[in-house]
Amino acid sequence: MKGKKYFCSQLNTQRFFIELSYDGTAYHGWQTQPNSVTVQQELDKALSVFFRQPVMTLGCGRTDTGVHASRFFAHMDLQGITESAASLAIGSINALLPYAIAVKRIFKVDDTAHARFDATSRSYEYHFHFHKDPFKLNRSWLYKARLDVAAMNAAAAMLLNFTDFTSFSKTNTDTATNNCKITAAYFLETEEGLIFKISADRFLRNMVRAIVGTLVLVGRNEISFPELEAIIESKNRSNAGQSVPACGLYLVNIIYPFVN
Known part of the structure; x- marks a missing residue:
């Protein structure tokens, strides 16, 4: 429900925001869906490989097939990862991503922060x-x-x-x-x-x-x-x-x- 806060409940789990941009031409929108290649799917795969743990991002919204984003935010929860380590990982994560998707920033936020519900303007x-x-x-x-x-x-x-x-x-x-x-x-x-x-x-x-x-x-x-x-x-x-x-x-x- 809108307004509901989602807490990190696992021990040593920290919430991070990711700022990224993408050319949506080759993708069936942001959100993961069966039998289609999406931006979220590619991002989650690269993050999971690099951090060696399952990562599921939640985006600030949904963009449709072929729509682009020059500034997009998502949040994720990571276990045992510091903010400095996450920030230093950007280059390696981008190397794992298709060229059409680029991570710009990864930064720590409060455990209640929500990429979709906390946005005040788009x-x-x-x-x-x-x-x-x-x-x-x-x-x-x-x-x-x-x-x-x-x-x-x-x-x-x-x-x-x-x-x-x-x-x-x-x-x-x-x-x-x-x-x-x-x-x-x-x-x-x-x-x-x-x-x-x-x-x-x-x-x-x-x-x-x-x-x-x-x-x-x-x-x-x-x-x-x-x-x-x-x-x-x-x-x-x-x-x-x-x-x-x-x-x-x-x-x-x-x-x-x-x-x-």
Whole structure:
């Protein structure tokens, strides 16, 4: 349950946080699942080999197939390992991991610290580019139509006025509520394309990609501001736009009260 604290109960067991990044192109998301290669599966395997004990990480959230993370956190419990030893192990652990996954930090935390439940804010980016670029393959969405970015920004600002985002969530999920507090949502034009930035206390499954797909309809002048408001208030996923491709989505930040 949300809010529940998980304690290290074994003797000489210490909880650690891991900060990592990954290119999700080759993976079926973060979470371990049968008959699929995932980021968590590869990480747990490398950690178990190096520390010579079974390691099961718990991530700050779930990213879907093909989604990337430039800043992701997980926690793990280790027996008989000091913080200095864990920190010195980073190079060796990275050598065991595929090149697309990189551990940045391992540090000790309180035994009640939880990578998912203790996060107070999460931030995502969605990247567009408008001309064929081989260096953006699987890392950005090639979009060839014209977009009214000013209208999209005005529509994105409207999101901050709502809390129930059922219209942008996958159906039949195990969440207790579809309420989220969005604190920032805007598009940033760059020399290389367009980036949508969004931050909230939590996100629903597929929420960011569904929001971007709907805001693109605003940018194409296919739906109006009142229609966007009606879509959100309908709490019906079928009324919103299609989910944009996973390749452009990045989890870029997680904030905890006890992590710098």
